Amino acid sequence: MWQEIVIVIIGIVVVIYTIIKISLFLKRTLINKDTSACCSCKIKNSCNKTL
Amino acid sequence: MKLSDLQTGEKGIVIKVMGRGAFRKRIIEMGFIRGKEVEVVQNAPLKDPIQYRIMGYDVSLRRKDAQMIEVMSISEFNELSEKENDNRTADSYIIPASSSFEDLAIHKGKTINVALVGNPNCGKTSLFNFASGAHEHVGNYSGVTVDAKEGTFHQNGYTFKIVDLPGTYSLSAYTPEELYVRRHLNEEHPDVVINVVDASNLERNLYLTCQLIDMDVRMIIALNMWDELEKRGDKFDYEALSKMIGTPIVPTVSKTGFGIEQLFDRIIKVYEEEDPVLRHIHINYGDVLEKGIYTVRHAIKLTDAIPKSSSKRYLAIKLMEGDPEIKKFVEDLPDGNKVIAERDKTVSQIETLLKEDCETAFTDARYGFIQGALRETYTPNKAPRVSKTQAIDYYITHKYFGFPIFILFMWIMFEATFKLGEFPMGWIESLVELISNFVQNHLSEGPVKDLLVDGIIGGVGGVIVFLPNILILYFFISLMEDSGYMARAAFIMDKIMHKMGLHGKSFIPLVMGFGCNVPAIMASRTIESRNSRILTILVTPLMSCSARLPIYVLLTGAFFPNRAGTVMLALYASGIILAVLMARLFKKIFFKQEDVPFVMELPPYRFPTGKSIVIHMWEKAKQYLQKMGGIILIASIIIWFLGYFPRNTKNTAHFNEEIAKAEQTIQEKEERETAIAELERQMYIDQQQNSYIGKIGKGIQPILKPLGFDWKMSVSLVTGMAAKEVVVSTLSVLYTGTDNDDHLLSERLKNDRNAEGKYVFTPLIALTFMLFVLIYFPCIATITAIINESGTWKWGLFVAVYTCVLAWIVSFLFYQIGTLILH
Numbered sequence: 001m002w003q004e005i006v007i008v009i010i011g012i013v014v015v016i017y018t019i020i021k022i023s024l025f026l027k028r029t030l031i032n033k034d035t036s037a038c039c040s041c042k043i044k045n046s047c048n049k050t051l
Numbered sequence: 052m053k054l055s056d057l058q059t060g061e062k063g064i065v066i067k068v069m070g071r072g073a074f075r076k077r078i079i080e081m082g083f084i085r086g087k088e089v090e091v092v093q094n095a096p097l098k099d100p101i102q103y104r105i106m107g108y109d110v111s112l113r114r115k116d117a118q119m120i121e122v123m124s125i126s127e128f129n130e131l132s133e134k135e136n137d138n139r140t141a142d143s144y145i146i147p148a149s150s151s152f153e154d155l156a157i158h159k160g161k162t163i164n165v166a167l168v169g170n171p172n173c174g175k176t177s178l179f180n181f182a183s184g185a186h187e188h189v190g191n192y193s194g195v196t197v198d199a200k201e202g203t204f205h206q207n208g209y210t211f212k213i214v215d216l217p218g219t220y221s222l223s224a225y226t227p228e229e230l231y232v233r234r235h236l237n238e239e240h241p242d243v244v245i246n247v248v249d250a251s252n253l254e255r256n257l258y259l260t261c262q263l264i265d266m267d268v269r270m271i272i273a274l275n276m277w278d279e280l281e282k283r284g285d286k287f288d289y290e291a292l293s294k295m296i297g298t299p300i301v302p303t304v305s306k307t308g309f310g311i312e313q314l315f316d317r318i319i320k321v322y323e324e325e326d327p328v329l330r331h332i333h334i335n336y337g338d339v340l341e342k343g344i345y346t347v348r349h350a351i352k353l354t355d356a357i358p359k360s361s362s363k364r365y366l367a368i369k370l371m372e373g374d375p376e377i378k379k380f381v382e383d384l385p386d387g388n389k390v391i392a393e394r395d396k397t398v399s400q401i402e403t404l405l406k407e408d409c410e411t412a413f414t415d416a417r418y419g420f421i422q423g424a425l426r427e428t429y430t431p432n433k434a435p436r437v438s439k440t441q442a443i444d445y446y447i448t449h450k451y452f453g454f455p456i457f458i459l460f461m462w463i464m465f466e467a468t469f470k471l472g473e474f475p476m477g478w479i480e481s482l483v484e485l486i487s488n489f490v491q492n493h494l495s496e497g498p499v500k501d502l503l504v505d506g507i508i509g510g511v512g513g514v515i516v517f518l519p520n521i522l523i524l525y526f527f528i529s530l531m532e533d534s535g536y537m538a539r540a541a542f543i544m545d546k547i548m549h550k551m552g553l554h555g556k557s558f559i560p561l562v563m564g565f566g567c568n569v570p571a572i573m574a575s576r577t578i579e580s581r582n583s584r585i586l587t588i589l590v591t592p593l594m595s596c597s598a599r600l601p602i603y604v605l606l607t608g609a610f611f612p613n614r615a616g617t618v619m620l621a622l623y624a625s626g627i628i629l630a631v632l633m634a635r636l637f638k639k640i641f642f643k644q645e646d647v648p649f650v651m652e653l654p655p656y657r658f659p660t661g662k663s664i665v666i667h668m669w670e671k672a673k674q675y676l677q678k679m680g681g682i683i684l685i686a687s688i689i690i691w692f693l694g695y696f697p698r699n700t701k702n703t704a705h706f707n708e709e710i711a712k713a714e715q716t717i718q719e720k721e722e723r724e725t726a727i728a729e730l731e732r733q734m735y736i737d738q739q740q741n742s743y744i745g746k747i748g749k750g751i752q753p754i755l756k757p758l759g760f761d762w763k764m765s766v767s768l769v770t771g772m773a774a775k776e777v778v779v780s781t782l783s784v785l786y787t788g789t790d791n792d793d794h795l796l797s798e799r800l801k802n803d804r805n806a807e808g809k810y811v812f813t814p815l816i817a818l819t820f821m822l823f824v825l826i827y828f829p830c831i832a833t834i835t836a837i838i839n840e841s842g843t844w845k846w847g848l849f850v851a852v853y854t855c856v857l858a859w860i861v862s863f864l865f866y867q868i869g870t871l872i873l874h
Binding site: 002003004006007010011014017018021025028 | 685688
């Protein structure tokens with residue numbers, strides 16, 4: 001019985017973790033137009049300007 | 052915060068004055084020195100200029116000039132002291148315990164912002180890594196650094212904030228990295244610029260130095276690779292040159308750390324303006340150009356809209372050179388058109404007089420200045436000699452031997468990756484098996500045990516065993532990058548690249564793609580033309596990255612153990628050939644314009660340092676292990692869940708009855724056990740096929756069946772879209788086999804049979820599968836990088852679609868033709 005309970009808990013944790021990860025990824029790519037490649041650069045969007 | 056940010060009535064303490072030359076000197080003379088209190092008296096009606104009170108008298112400054120003074124306000128001080136009391140950070144030793152307002156401001160002023168500027172491949176990143184303790188990627192070819200990297204480091208009570216900028220030959224506005232470096236210097240105003248100069252190539256490196264002198268930045272020269280100059284027996288009086296150009300020069304060897312401490316000691320002196328050598332000079336461009344500079348500079352001065360902190364001489368030179376960005380900047384000024392008219396008149400006069408265009412005249416004058424300076428200070432060793440580099444290059448880039456040597460190196464790399472990797476792989480496999488057996492024996496039967504053994508240990512353990520192979524591959528890639536062979540490989544491939552429509556410079560990002568496609572796509576920024584850049588980005592995913600290596604090692608180990616190196620070489624070569632063919636096709640369809648010419652640089656051979664190779668390997672191992680604990684673990688658990696449930700199918704009861712019947716009716720033990728094993732295998736296949744993942748797999752299978760793939764392979768290809776390693780972990784979880792099966796995944800794959808009893812994997816299917824993995828959808832991270840770098844969704848989506856279609860076509864042809872030949 002305890003194994004079934006543990007499996008259900010693991011299932012819930014994995015689903016929540018996956019949803020959070022996917023949302024963060026989508027937020028980064030869809031909403032934040034600042035490229036992650038430029039995160040260390042203080043000149044905002046300079047790479048996109050030149051591309 | 053900047054002085055211009057203070058509100059009327061607010062007080063602040065001066066931390067530092069940025070900027071240059073006469074402007075900076077005048078501001079300091081006015082009393083704006085570190086630790087002095089300044090108060091905003093009032094703003095003019097249009098908020099410009101602003102009246103300040105310092106040392107008891109009032110001065111008025113323009114807002115743009117006030118932006119060049121860094122101050123600390125009372126609120127900022129309170130916030131900082133509170134934070135200090137709560138949590139003293141690692142660098143707090145530079146902040147005094149009894150933090151008074153002035154003390155804190157003075158100590159904050161001991162933070163020096165340093166920018167590393169220099170030609171590509173002159174050792175900037177090595178210097179940055181040595182000074183800041185960072186582990187940024189370095190390689191013996193140009194274009195490794197494509198964006199700014201920041202690091203912090205302390206020496207003698209000062210904190211250095213170092214920014215490693217991409218390598219650039221000049222500060223014109225032709226390439227993205229040139230613009231990037233120039234904007235950083237203009238907008239971020241670093242306190243001190245370290246101009247890293249390659250001592251083995253002074254003439255070309257000093258060209259950038261001349262432009263930095265024109266910009267009038269506070270600069271120090273790191274004469275890097277000093278050991279190579281000494282080894283050649285050349286004589287260089289760098290102290291004389293240092294006095295000549297008013298810039299301190301410190302010899303360094305960044306890979307060993309020689310001279311780095313002295314360099315930063317000297318930076319402190321430059322920052323505090325205590326260096327005896329430091330002075331601003333003007334490069335003499337000759338009478339004609341100097342008169343022109345004077346005229347244009349005078350016109351710029353008359354506009355009265357340019358902040359005092361900008362060098363008018365620099366603006367005049369750039370304007371005369373026809374720099375589009377500076378031209379636009381001047382045009383937007385109130386009297387900008389007058390300046391442009393004056394520039395046009397002056398330039399046309401100069402061009403008539405000199406019979407060459409103004410930009411060339413400036414370039415010639417700079418090289419003239421460099422030659423003159425070097426004639427007085429530099430004596431090359433006259434003994435005739437063939438350098439080691441020349442001797443090696445004779446064979447390595449030979450028109451007949453070049454290619455066979457390149458292919459041989461590649462073959463050795465793959466063979467070693469496979470053969471040498473077998474030993475540590477075996478150890479890790481034994482360890483994984485040990486853990487698996489421990490869980491098997493100590494946990495009671497149930498879903499948690501199955502999850503641990505088949506899902507987590509099976510999935511993650513199935514991928515982790517390939518870590519040694521990846522490290523060995525990286526060892527060879529680092530060796531080739533650091534020694535300078537990679538640049539030769541680019542040289543050998545250059546002509547083919549051009550013939551096939553790719554830019555010669557594209558080879559570097561493509562080669563980087565063998566490691567990981569994401570930095571490779573970012574490295575394409577060094578390509579000047581947008582067309583070539585996009586074209587390179589489109590074909591980079593066809594370069595087989597290290598994440599695909601576990602799949603190759605697994606399948607070649609299972610089906611071609613004696614020809615592993617050759618099979619892997621063929622796969623990598625297929626990737627390159629396809630990339631070249633696709634580039635030619637895309638060029639014809641999308642990018643018909645002619646390319647800009649490119650000069651390939653061949654850096655001298657350098658012996659790679661153990662430290663650099665270990666850093667490369669360590670970074671890769673860290674990244675791989677992080678993936679294990681993240682995406683691969685989660686994917687394995689999800690795949691296991693989808694494959695494990697639902698537990699009972701409509702046939703389960705029937706199989707259980709059959710097993711019970713066999714136990715009772717078959718008398719002979721051996722025969723009974725065989726029959727039961729077969730029934731259990733059938734039941735296991737039935738359960739898997741009817742599980743959630745089985746249904747998904749069956750849904751996809753019709754698309755992939757013509758390639759010879761079963762539903763489990765189809766599922767692994769879908770999950771592999773997240774990251775290629777997940778293909779192996781999925782295969783690991785799905786091909787668990789029944790209890791009496793082999794423990795090794797490669798054995799399980801070889802022995803797996805479908806419901807009809809036929810082998811699922813054959814050597815031909817294994818090859819087709821590897822080919823498909825090589826070509827299809829790179830991974831989500833790569834697609835994101837493509838979208839970011841191209842600035843549009845269009846190209847990301849295009850790569851996702853074209854790679855899948857291409858993979859299907861190539862694999863289909865390969866499998867069908869293979870089947871025809873074999874039967």
